[in-house]
Every structure is written in structure tokens, then in C-alpha cells.
Amino acid sequence: MELYDQIVEVIAKEGMVEADKIKPDATIESLDLKSIDIVMILTAIEEKFDVYIPMDGAFQEAKTIQDLVDALAAHIKKEKS
Amino acid sequence: MAQGRRVVITGMGAVSGAGLGWKPLWTAARDGASVIRPLEFARDYPGRIRIGAQVRDFDAADLIDRPTLMYCDPFTQYAIVAADQAVAEAGLERSTVGGADCAVILGSGIGGIRTVDDGLFNLYAKGVKPEPLSIPKLIASAGPSMLSIRFDAHGPVFAVASACSSASQAIGIGMQMVRSGMAERAIVGGAEASLSVGTQMTWEMLRVLTPDKCRPFSKGRNGMSIGDGAAMFILETEEAARARGANILCRLLGYGTSADARDPIRPDVDGASLAMRRAVEDSGVSPDEIAYVNAHGTATALNDPTEAEAMGRIFGARLPEVAVSSTKPVHGHALGAAGALELVCTIMAMRENVAPPTINFLEADPKCPVDCVPNAARPMKIRTAMSNSFAFGGVNASLVVQAAD
Numbered sequence: 001m002e003l004y005d006q007i008v009e010v011i012a013k014e015g016m017v018e019a020d021k022i023k024p025d026a027t028i029e030s031l032d033l034k035s036i037d038i039v040m041i042l043t044a045i046e047e048k049f050d051v052y053i054p055m056d057g058a059f060q061e062a063k064t065i066q067d068l069v070d071a072l073a074a075h076i077k078k079e080k081s
Numbered sequence: 082m083a084q085g086r087r088v089v090i091t092g093m094g095a096v097s098g099a100g101l102g103w104k105p106l107w108t109a110a111r112d113g114a115s116v117i118r119p120l121e122f123a124r125d126y127p128g129r130i131r132i133g134a135q136v137r138d139f140d141a142a143d144l145i146d147r148p149t150l151m152y153c154d155p156f157t158q159y160a161i162v163a164a165d166q167a168v169a170e171a172g173l174e175r176s177t178v179g180g181a182d183c184a185v186i187l188g189s190g191i192g193g194i195r196t197v198d199d200g201l202f203n204l205y206a207k208g209v210k211p212e213p214l215s216i217p218k219l220i221a222s223a224g225p226s227m228l229s230i231r232f233d234a235h236g237p238v239f240a241v242a243s244a245c246s247s248a249s250q251a252i253g254i255g256m257q258m259v260r261s262g263m264a265e266r267a268i269v270g271g272a273e274a275s276l277s278v279g280t281q282m283t284w285e286m287l288r289v290l291t292p293d294k295c296r297p298f299s300k301g302r303n304g305m306s307i308g309d310g311a312a313m314f315i316l317e318t319e320e321a322a323r324a325r326g327a328n329i330l331c332r333l334l335g336y337g338t339s340a341d342a343r344d345p346i347r348p349d350v351d352g353a354s355l356a357m358r359r360a361v362e363d364s365g366v367s368p369d370e371i372a373y374v375n376a377h378g379t380a381t382a383l384n385d386p387t388e389a390e391a392m393g394r395i396f397g398a399r400l401p402e403v404a405v406s407s408t409k410p411v412h413g414h415a416l417g418a419a420g421a422l423e424l425v426c427t428i429m430a431m432r433e434n435v436a437p438p439t440i441n442f443l444e445a446d447p448k449c450p451v452d453c454v455p456n457a458a459r460p461m462k463i464r465t466a467m468s469n470s471f472a473f474g475g476v477n478a479s480l481v482v483q484a485a486d
Contacts, residue, residue, distance in 0.1 A: 035383060036346055039288050052129060054292065060303075060382055 003076065007069050010048060014040040024066040031065070045072055051079040083335075083363050085260035087319040089485060091327045092173070094166025095425050096159040097310035097412050098134030102166055106312075106422060107429040110408040111458050113440040117295070117306045117413055120281065124202070128282045130290045134308030134413030135276050149227065154193035154218045155274035157227050159311035159418075164228055164268055171315040172327050178315070179234035184264035185225045186255045187240055188247030188271035190417030190472075191280075193219030198277040224272050234268060242417070245377070246338070247271055249420030249470040249478035252314060253336030259316050266321075271421035272311035281307065287346075289381050295414075296441040297378035297407035298385050298453040305379045308413020312421035319485075329485040331428050334465070335364025341475030348384050348471055353377075353391035356477035357469065361395065364481035366465055368395050371403065371481070373436050373466040375427040378407020378453075379414055386448035388469065393450070404436040404461060406454040411440060420470040424480060427468040431484050435460050 001009075012019040015037045022031065028038070042053045053059065053075060062068040098116035099105040109116055117134045120126065141150055141158045144165075153161065168178045196219040203209040217223060222240040229238040237258065241251040248271020255267035284290050284307060291304035322329050337359025341352030361368050377388055393400050408426045415422050430436055435458050442455035465483045472478075 034344075034347060042288065043286065 003073050004069055007045065007072050010044045011041055011065070014044045022065055024064065026065050027063055028065070028068065049076050051076050083260065086262065088256045088259045088316055088333045089319045089322050090314050090330045090333055090428065091317060091322050092167040092169070092171025092315035093312065093330060093425055093428065094163040094170065095310065095312040095422060096136055096139065096163050097422055098136060098308055099412060101162065103312065103425045103429070106412060106425055110411045110426045110437040111429070111433070111435060113411065113438045113456065113458065115411050115440060117410070120276065122278050124278050126278050126281065128285045130281070130285050130292050133276050133281065133306050136309045149231065151214055152217050152223065152227060154196045154223060156189055156193060156272045156311070157224045159274060159309070160187055160224045160228060160270065160272035160313060161231060163270060163272070163311040163313040164231070167268070167313045167315050168232065173315070175232060178266065178268070179232035181235050182265040183232065183234035184236060184255055184258050184267040185228045185232070185234045185238040186251040186267060186269045187225040187228065188249070188251035188417050188420065189221055189224055189240060189273055190242060190244045190247050191273065191275050192221030192240070193223055194275050194280055195277050198279045228268055232268060237264065243476040244472035244474055245414070245416050245419050246470040246472035246476045246478040247417035247420070249468065249480055250338055252333070252420065252424060253338060253478060253480060255316050256333045256336055259318060265317065267316040268313060269316055270311060270313035271418035273416045273418040274309045275416060276307055276309050291380065294441040295380045295410040296443060297376065297380040297409060297439050298389070298446065298449040298451060299442045300444045300446040302380040302382070302385065304381055305409060305414045308415040310412065310415050310422055311418050312425050314424070331431060332483045332485055333480065334366065334483045335360045335481035336478070337361070337363055338476070338478040341477070343475060345475065346473050348387040349475060350387055350390045350394070352475055352477050353388060353471055354394040356479045357391060357395045357467065360467065360479035360481050366481065366483070369399060370465045371467050372461065372463045373427070373430050374403060374405045375423045375430070375466070375468040376405050376407045377469045377471045378409055378439065380407070380409065384471065388471070389449040389451045400450065401452055403452065404454050404459060405451040406437055406439040408437050420468060420478065420480070423468050424482070427466045428482055431463045431466050431482060434463055436463065
């Protein structure tokens with residue numbers, strides 16, 4: 001599975017959002033993802049990929065799913081490299 | 082404005098990362114000298130965020146007699162030491178402060194968590210039995226109970242647990258009791274000693290801790306640091322204080338509290354502003370008279386803009402003229418003791434006519450349109466001031482104090 005799909009799967013599960021609603025241009029707000037949902041998502045990503053995700057920076061600024069996935073994917077790749 | 086007797090504060094005391102007494106706490110806050118440092122734990126810390134404001138060089142055996150100390154988790158120890166200072170400053174004795182009509186109300190968000198943390202670690206990891214006095218030490222009411230015993234105070238005596246609003250609520254309820262005649266005197270405040278491997282890790286999981294610096298109201302803010310400590314106050318009527326020739330530190334004019342009744346962790350403009358509005362109305366002053374606000378100001382992404390917006394509803398167009406600072410980057414977020422440590426800072430800001438700074442400030446965040454007294458203390462006339470506390474669970478509390486004439 002592509003990294004993008006794996007991350008979307010976590011967002012769907014932890015954020016309790018239907019997977020087919022998670023389009024790249026969908027905003028975090030439109031999916032009703034609150035800060036606590038993001039906390040749950042980031043924690044699950046940490047577990048799944050065995051990485052540490054800091055709470056500041058691009059993750060806080062992300063407006064859309066694409067922003068969030070890009071920030072997470074870049075971070076995972078960097079930590080794994 | 083509430084009817085009843087006028088309530089004053091005649092003594093205060095504190096234990097914090099800055100040391101013993103309200104003076105080192107205030108000096109650190111005023112001078113912007115943070116006491117947040119690398120954390121030292123007896124056991125290895127597996128997390129990544131290793132800073133906080135621990136109470137250091139605190140020799141409990143030197144400060145509290147052994148029969149008492151057996152029953153004291155660190156949060157109770159801090160409360161006792163701070164209360165002893167407050168009683169002494171009020172010109173009272175351990176034997177005379179209490180009595181039939183003396184209330185003791187102590188806020189603590191968690192109670193004896195260090196006793197729990199140590200006990201469970203020893204039990205689960207090492208198979209060592211808990212110490213026999215674990216229960217009386219860890220109960221959330223251990224603090225107020227031990228204070229009532231120490232000062233022969235017959236009540237009402239109880240603990241207030243509303244997370245980060247605990248101390249402000251305890252102080253506010255104590256004021257209401259003295260004001261109404263339900264008590265003649267009240268020993269009130271907050272105490273927290275939560276810093277342990279278990280709790281720090283738990284906070285870390287919630288992603289509200291900064292890995293570097295706590296920067297309230299600033300762009301680039303990324304969370305808070307936890308602090309331990311206690312602050313205690315002696316409340317009595319102005320009439321009684323004057324009759325016994327006591328030194329009056331300030332008037333405790335107003336208290337307001339509210340619940341968001343919405344989200345357990347997301348701060349709420351309606352709830353926060355309602356607590357402030359109630360405190361201002363209770364105090365009988367106009368919002369225009371409030372010169373300084375010691376903000377809740379946690380430096381989380383969400384609290385600071387919410388608090389700024391809520392203050393906008395109280396102060397309106399005057400908001401940019403109100404000095405608003407958070408002293409949390411100096412003494413840490415002391416959770417259930419926060420409102421007490423911050424009331425010390427609020428009272429001293431008023432007594433010395435200087436607004437303490439919000440340190441670590443980088444640049445203004447348009448989402449937080451307040452004058453947060455960035456980085457340097459500001460001498461200014463402060464006759465009336467407010468202190469805010471907002472808690473997980475959605476409980477809010479604000480206090481209004483005024484200089485005594």
C-alpha cells in the first residue's frame with residue numbers, strides 16, 4: 001500500500017471519518033476533525049510507523065488532507081531514511 | 082455587585098520552582114527569570130519532553146514535623162509550608178488562626194499522584210507492598226484535612242478538584258464564605274505536585290507540552306511546561322483585619338465561575354468570557370477599572386486566541402489598553418495550583434505597580450490581539466486586576482483583586 005493510502009487509513013479510523021470522504025483537497029475543518037482527533041491520528045501514526053511526530057510546525061498549519069498527508073509522509077520518510 | 086462583608090487577604094505564602102515563599106516566585110515572574118529546567122526523576126524518563134518547573138531543594142523533614150509528614154504526599158507538604166508562611170505573614174499563630182469558624186479550602190487537580198505513581202511502580206514492577214499510609218496520603222482531601230489539623234480549623238474544610246481551575250475556585254468559594262458570614266476566616270489556595278515520569282509522559286501524549294519554550298500569545302507558540310508548587314492565602318473580613326491591626330495585602334473583590342458545557346478539552350469563548358463577566362459583576366467594579374489581567378495563557382495553539390477573544394467581549398474597544406500577561410513560562414503550569422501561584426503574581430503586580438512580562442515572546446499573532454507585556458516588565462499604575470483560570474473539563478474561574486486604600 002502506498003504511504004498516502006496508509007496515512008488516509010489511519011485518518012479514517014482515528015478521526016472516525018468515512019474513507020471515501022477523505023479527498024486530497026478536503027479541508028480538515030470540513031471533515032470535522034478537531035484538535036483532539038489530530039492528536040489521536042498523530043499518536044496512531046507514531047505507533048504504526050514507529051516515528052516521533054513533533055507537535056509544532058507543518059502539522060499545526062495543515063489546512064487540507066493533502067497538507068496533512070504531505071507533512072506526515074515527508075516526516076516519516078525523513079525519520080526512516 | 083454581591084452583598085455581604087468585604088473580604089481582604091492578610092497573608093500569603095508559596096512554594097514553587099523559584100523556591101520557598103512568595104517573594105522568590107514574584108521576583109522570578111517580574112524579572113522574567115524562568116525556573117523551567119531539565120526534569121530530574123528518580124526513574125528513567127522514556128519520553129522526549131524533559132523540561133518542567135520542579136520544586137527543588139525542598140527538605141520536607143526540615144520544614145514539617147515527622148508525625149505530620151507521615152501523612153503528607155508532596156502536594157500536602159507544599160500546601161502546609163505555603164500555609165505556614167501565610168499564617169505568619171498575617172500576623173497570626175498556628176494556634177490562633179483556626180478555630181470554630183475557620184474554613185480550609187484547597188484546590189488540587191490531582192491530589193497525591195506521586196504517592197500513586199511510586200506505589201504502583203513498586204507494586205507492579207518490583208512486587209513491593211505499598212506503604213500503609215498510602216490511602217490517607219493520596220486522597221485529594223489530604224491537603225485540606227492536614228491543614229485543618231495543623232491549624233485547628235473546624236470548617237467547612239474540603240478539596241476543590243476542577244483541574245486547572247481548582248485553586249481559583251477554592252479561593253473564590255472561600256471568599257464567598259467569609260463574605261456571607263459562613264466563615265470568619267478562610268485558609269485557601271492550591272497545591273499540585275504532579276511531576277513524575279507517569280504524569281509527564283501522559284501530558285506528552287496529549288501534545289500540549291512544548292519541547293523548547295513556552296511562549297504565550299506569541300507566534301510560534303507550541304505548548305506549555307508543567308510546574309509544581311502551592312500558594313496559600315489568609316482571607317478575613319476587612320473589619321476584622323482592621324480591628325486586629327493586621328496588614329492588608331489587598332481586597333479580594335470578585336469571583337466568577339462558569340462551565341463551557343461543551344467539549345472536555347477544547348477551550349470555549351462563551352464559557353471563558355462568562356466566568357470573567359461574572360467575576361467583574363461580582364466585584365462591583367467596571368471592566369474599565371481593570372488595568373491588568375494575569376491570563377491563563379498556556380501557550381497552546383487553542384487557549385491563547387480563545388482567551389484573547391473572550392477578553393475582547395469583556396473589555397471591548399479597550400482591550401489593547403489592558404496589560405495582559407502570562408507568567409506560566411516562568412513558574413510553569415501548576416495545574417490545580419496555577420490560580421494560586423498566579424494570584425500571588427497578580428497581587429504583587431498591583432502592590433508594586435508593575436505588570437510582569439510574558440517572556441519568550443517572538444512576534445505578535447494576529448489571532449491573539451492583546452498587549453501581552455512582551456518580554457519586559459512594565460511599571461504602570463494597577464489598582465484593580467483580574468486572574469483567569471480555565472480547565473480541561475470546561476470549568477472556568479476568574480478572580481478580581483483591588484488595592485486596599
